[in-house]
Amino acid sequence: MKxxxxxAEAISxxxxxxxxxxxxxxxxxLQPTRKEFEGSHTFVCFPYARISKKSPEETxxxxxxxxxxxxxxxxxxxxxxxxxxxxxxxxxxxxxxxGIWSDDNFGFQPKNGKEVMVEYSSPNTNKPLHLGHLRNNxxxxxxxxxxxxxxxxxxxxxxxxxRGIHICKSMVAWKLFGNxxxxxxxxxxxxxxxxxxxxKFDQEYKKEIKELVDNGTSQEEAEKEAPIFxxxxxxxxxxxxxxxxxxxxxxxxxxxxxxxxxxxxxxxGVDFDKLYYESNTYLLGKDQALEGVAKGFFFQKEDGSVxxxxxxxxxxxxxxxxxxxxxxxxxxxxxxxxxxxxxxxKITRQIYTVGNEQEYHFKVLFLILxxxxxxxxxxxxxxxxxxxxxxxxxxxxxxxxxxDADDLMQEMIKTAEEHTAELGKVDDFTTEQAAxxxxxxGLGALKYFLLKVDPRKRxxxxxxxxxxxxxxxAPFIQYTHARICAIxxxxxxxxxxxxxxxxxSVNELHGAEQSVIYLLSQYPGKxxxxxxxxxxxxxxxxxxxxxxxxxxxxQEISIFNEDDENILRYRVAFSxxxxxxxxxxxxxxxxxxxxxx
RNA sequence: GGCCUCUUAGUUCAAUGGAUAGAAUAGGAGUUUCCUAAACUCUAGAUCUAGGUUCGAUUCCUAGAGAGGCCA
Numbered sequence: 001m002k003x004x005x006x007x008a009e010a011i012s013x014x015x016x017x018x019x020x021x022x023x024x025x026x027x028x029x030l031q032p033t034r035k036e037f038e039g040s041h042t043f044v045c046f047p048y049a050r051i052s053k054k055s056p057e058e059t060x061x062x063x064x065x066x067x068x069x070x071x072x073x074x075x076x077x078x079x080x081x082x083x084x085x086x087x088x089x090x091x092x093x094x095x096x097x098x099g100i101w102s103d104d105n106f107g108f109q110p111k112n113g114k115e116v117m118v119e120y121s122s123p124n125t126n127k128p129l130h131l132g133h134l135r136n137n138x139x140x141x142x143x144x145x146x147x148x149x150x151x152x153x154x155x156x157x158x159x160x161x162x163r164g165i166h167i168c169k170s171m172v173a174w175k176l177f178g179n180x181x182x183x184x185x186x187x188x189x190x191x192x193x194x195x196x197x198x199x200k201f202d203q204e205y206k207k208e209i210k211e212l213v214d215n216g217t218s219q220e221e222a223e224k225e226a227p228i229f230x231x232x233x234x235x236x237x238x239x240x241x242x243x244x245x246x247x248x249x250x251x252x253x254x255x256x257x258x259x260x261x262x263x264x265x266x267x268x269g270v271d272f273d274k275l276y277y278e279s280n281t282y283l284l285g286k287d288q289a290l291e292g293v294a295k296g297f298f299f300q301k302e303d304g305s306v307x308x309x310x311x312x313x314x315x316x317x318x319x320x321x322x323x324x325x326x327x328x329x330x331x332x333x334x335x336x337x338x339x340x341x342x343x344x345x346k347i348t349r350q351i352y353t354v355g356n357e358q359e360y361h362f363k364v365l366f367l368i369l370x371x372x373x374x375x376x377x378x379x380x381x382x383x384x385x386x387x388x389x390x391x392x393x394x395x396x397x398x399x400x401x402x403x404d405a406d407d408l409m410q411e412m413i414k415t416a417e418e419h420t421a422e423l424g425k426v427d428d429f430t431t432e433q434a435a436x437x438x439x440x441x442g443l444g445a446l447k448y449f450l451l452k453v454d455p456r457k458r459x460x461x462x463x464x465x466x467x468x469x470x471x472x473x474a475p476f477i478q479y480t481h482a483r484i485c486a487i488x489x490x491x492x493x494x495x496x497x498x499x500x501x502x503x504x505s506v507n508e509l510h511g512a513e514q515s516v517i518y519l520l521s522q523y524p525g526k527x528x529x530x531x532x533x534x535x536x537x538x539x540x541x542x543x544x545x546x547x548x549x550x551x552x553x554x555q556e557i558s559i560f561n562e563d564d565e566n567i568l569r570y571r572v573a574f575s576x577x578x579x580x581x582x583x584x585x586x587x588x589x590x591x592x593x594x595x596x597x
Numbered sequence: 598g599g600c601c602u603c604u605u606a607g608u609u610c611a612a613u614g615g616a617u618a619g620a621a622u623a624g625g626a627g628u629u630u631c632c633u634a635a636a637c638u639c640u641a642g643a644u645c646u647a648g649g650u651u652c653g654a655u656u657c658c659u660a661g662a663g664a665g666g667c668c669a
Contacts (some may be wrong), residue, residue: 034616044615046652080651083616113627149628234651313598317669359601360667386603387665388631425633441635453610456602469635471621472610479635487632529613541611544620554626555637575632597635 003096003521004030007034007074014066019052023227030061032518038078039085040518046082056082058405094570097517103404107523112151115346118144118383120353121158121270125257126166126198127279128191129264131388131395131403131461138590139385140234141270142354142536142596143444143453145588146211148186150531155344158338159276162254168195168235171249172228173201182255189406190256191261199397202480229405234282267486269443269590276336284335285325288372289320297371319366333365334372336349341376349379351534355455356384381471383534386458388450400419412442419469437594441475444591448474451589452540472544474591477582480547480554481593484579487559491572496565505566512553515531516578519546523581527588543585550578 016022034040045056052059057079064077064084076087100106118542120140123129124158127139162381174181183190198320206533212222226510230332231498238246265271289306292298298308298320306321320331340350353361362382387394393549395399417438420426445467452472453459460466469475509517523542530538562568585594 030612031613031615035619036617042616046615049652080616090603108623316599340599355666356602357666363601384602418634423635425631425635457610458603462609465622466609468622473621473635474633476621479633483633483636490632537611541620548620551636552638554632558631597633 003088003092004041006524007071007200009069010071010073010433013070014063015048015051017070017406018053018062018066019433021051023048023051032522033085035086037074037080037083039087041086041088043084043086043381047597049082060084091378091507091527093517094503094506095475096521097574097577098290098558099521100517101498101573102500106164107527107581108149108220109151109524109528110155114148114151114348115153115344116154116349116351117153117157117340117344117347117532118353119157119159120144121265121272122161122354123261125191125254126170126194127397128189128195129405130259131405131408133522134268134405134446135385135388135459136353137265137268137270137456138447138450138538139383139455142539142589143351143353143383143534145590146527146530146534146536146539148525150589152531155273155347156271157274158272158278158280158339159278161241161278163250163279163282165232165236166198167250167254167306168232168239169201170198171235171246171253172232173197173204174253174433175249176204176228180283180447183259187202189260190258191260191264192406193260193575194253194257200556201228217457224563225463226581250525263316264405267406267443276340278332281336281339282327282332284339285331285333286300286321286325286335286463287325287329288334290370292320292368293568294372307369310367311365313367315360315364315367320366320368321571328364330361330368332359333558334368335339337365337369337377337380338374341374346375348374349381351383353383354459356386358382376377381534383455385455388459388461391460391462403461407478408463409443409446411463413438414442415441415444416469416475429596436597440592440594441469441478441597443588444474444478444593445469447589447591448540451536452544455535475597477543477547477586478591478593479597480551481579481586482595483554484575484582485549485576485595488571488579496569496572498569502569502573505564506570510553510557512556513574515542516546516549516553516574517547520577523585537589539585543582543589547582550575 005025007030008025011028011550012023012025015021022127028043030041030043033042037247041339043060045060045063048059049056052062060079060082064086067075073088073092078085078087086404108131118140121133123133141156147154174194178197178198181193183193186193188196192359205226207230208226209219209222213219214224218224237248239250289298291302292308293306297308300306303323304325305319305323307317307319309317311317319328319333320332323325324367330555331407337350359382362384366377366380366382368378390401390403418432420434420438420441426434429437446488449461449466449542450459519542526538526542528535557571559568559571562571585595
């Protein structure tokens with residue numbers, strides 16, 4: 001049984017003995033003791049003063065006294081106002097550690113038989129991936145890993161926005177100005193190449209609008225009449241009627257983009273179990289809309305358009321089918337959601353990793369699905385994350401302030417390389433080993449930076465200053481891991497292996513060891529918390545605290561200077577468990593940890 | 598105009614309604630015969646404003662100020 005539960009039960013016993021009242025032990029909350037006080041667990045007595053009919057301080061004293069006398073876990077206690085700080089015996093800490101050390105699945109919940117789907121990335125095929133996608137992808141991927149650790153079976157998907165006017169724009173510009181350029185002929189990544197023509201379209205479009213306006217056309221009119229825009233619209237119509245030539249070009253250009261994306265995803269270290277394409281799903285959802293009308297959930301206006309009235313739910317009316325019968329995003333999303341539940345009948349929930357500007361959209365989507373009678377819609381969740389701002393403000397493609405994902409990752413790896421070279425600790429590495437290390441460090445720093453923040457909040461990314469290798473960063477944590485690995489290598493040479501008997505003769509712990517064991521014991525709870533809240537930042541913060549606390553121990557205790565071989569073996573095992581936990585925790589964030597750096 | 602979110606050290610981030618609001622970074626002062634100094638120790642520095650709820654509010658409620666977003 002976990003130490004927290006044991007303590008809670010002891011406290012419950014104390015209440016029974018001292019105040020003749022039963023407390024439900026699972027409802028007793030223990031919080032970590034603040035550093036300036038002695039102890040590890042704190043029981044806040046204010047809320048229980050009513051039950052004990054004593055002041056919070058007296059309550060705390062009674063309970064503390066009972067625990068000290070009757071529980072062999074507790075060595076001492078102190079009371080500050082209504083706070084009962086509980087000091088555990090070193091022996092019980094060693095017991096806690098032994099439990100963790102012998103648990104091969106520490107931090108992983110057994111399979112709970114539930115399946116969920118996590119959607120993330122979901123890019124357009126006309127633009128390369130940028131900084132915002134990095135936050136999105138790292139977040140979605142990490143949440144999927146955390147849910148797996150929490151016992152779920154997880155399906156990772158994305159929907160690719162591969163059709164519509166935007167891709168037609170790229171196609172038009174490529175036809176007009178491309179001279180048959182391909183990724184091979186231009187030496188460009190496919191997504192970048194197509195993105196360039198999307199930009200080119202916009203430039204030409206603006207130029208044409210300006211000409212028209214200069215010749216007396218109104219701005220509004222000019223935007224509709226610009227020849228290049230009309231060409232894009234024609235292309236869209238041809239695409240929809242599956243004109244072979246247009247369809248071919250569309251497939252070719254999207255093929256280039258996918259190849260580019262897959263390179264980027266590989267570098268990012270994210271993957272998907274299934275891809276959905278909007279070109280396959282954009283016609284879905286119409287049936288549901290019409291069915292909704294038939295059942296009276298939706299209504300039709302005189303022009304034939306279909307709407308849903310959400311005023312009773314505090315929202316507005318929402319269009320589902322236009323008068324001409326074409327669908328809108330909402331309609332498609334309804335269709336796609338239903339399709340996914342058909343594809344994966346056992347999933348109980350879909351988690352959509354999408355920016356917070358779409359909060360309203362998802363609120364409406366889930367509501368409509370509920371109205372259509374899909375009960376699973378109640379369980380669906382919009383994992384809504386904030387924008388990544390630059391010091392100059394919002395990223396804007398038109399102003400060229402977009403931070404490209406490939407460039408940024410490359411930049412990070414380069415910085416890691418320079419920094420590593422300066423320190424000169426791994427000069428004996430082969431080129432491959434070195435390249436691997438730079439990637440681990442550079443990408444780790446980037447992922448950690450983006451994941452350590454509460455996903456719901458907008459965050460600032462300063463390319464100059466944001467990425468550091470000191471302090472609350474991935475390299476700091478990775479460094480702690482690498483240091484421990486050095487210890488483990490040496491211990492292996494000396495054949496220092498711990499077994500059950502090792503712990504019998506260890507009776508005393510150093511202060512830092514205690515806090516590290518306390519942190520270790522919190523790990524499974526942190527994973528649970530992170531899973532419940534879809535918050536990788538919980539894990540990031542935790543692993544940082546663990547690494548920091550271990551470093552304190554490392555600084556104060558010289559492991560191999562210990563004469564008592566059992567203590568030495570124990571400390572090697574202790575370090576090894578810390579390394580493992582760091583590795584597991586960072587793994588949940590998609591960050592690797594090196595053995596040397 | 599309606600609705601939603603955010604506001605904490607110079608800066609970037611923390612804090613299930615709990616103690617003297619934590620970290621990091623930038624600033625100041627130290628630590629290397631010893632397992633990796635990408636480390637460690639010390640120091641200084643903050644809850645947007647005004648009310649309310651209670652044993653206790655960064656957290657909950659109301660109003661206001663500022664920033665961002667969504668819907669027309």
